Amino acid sequence: MQTREQQRAGLKADQQFWRDLAAEVGPDRYDQAGAMGDWSFGDLAGHLLGWRDRTIARLEAAARGEPDPIPFEPDTDEEIDAYNVQIRENDAGRSSAELVDAYTDSYDRLIRALDALPEATLTDPKALPFVGGPLIDVAFTGHLHEEHAPDVRAWLDKG
Helix, strand or coil, X not given: CCCHHHHHHHHHHHXXXXXXXXXXXXXXXXXXXXXXXXXXXXXXXXHHHHHHHHHHHHHHHHHCCCCCCCCCCCCCHHHHHHHHHHHHHHCCCCCHHHHHHHHHHHHHHHHHHHHCCCHHHHHXXXXXXXXXXXXXHCCCCHHHHHHXXXXXXXXXXXX
């Protein structure tokens, strides 16, 4: 089990990874399709941000001693796809640059939300049932690294 400091350091390292990736893409290409299928890099940032915002809302509620504010957890591929469409529709009026910056900033918001939780909540595998284990060991950016970074890398390599 990692420590709170190790978790924070890992999130800061991932935030820097995201910053470096965004810099490599460059603001001039944020709106260009192809970073994630037909989606742009901005769309990808919005996608990641939508899921991150869900997590942060849940952590903030737990820190306040409130019940989980997200009653529904997308479970099937169809439900996940529908939620992804909802995220994209919610972001329709936001620029790609704004979404990229907001995802960058979400790392700091996530760290603050985690810092607001007592140590016992971080280490208790049953404290937050939606997590499925100890919160201290969650790889909050695994989805980015496993699902999306390879696609962005391939897109960038194509030129």
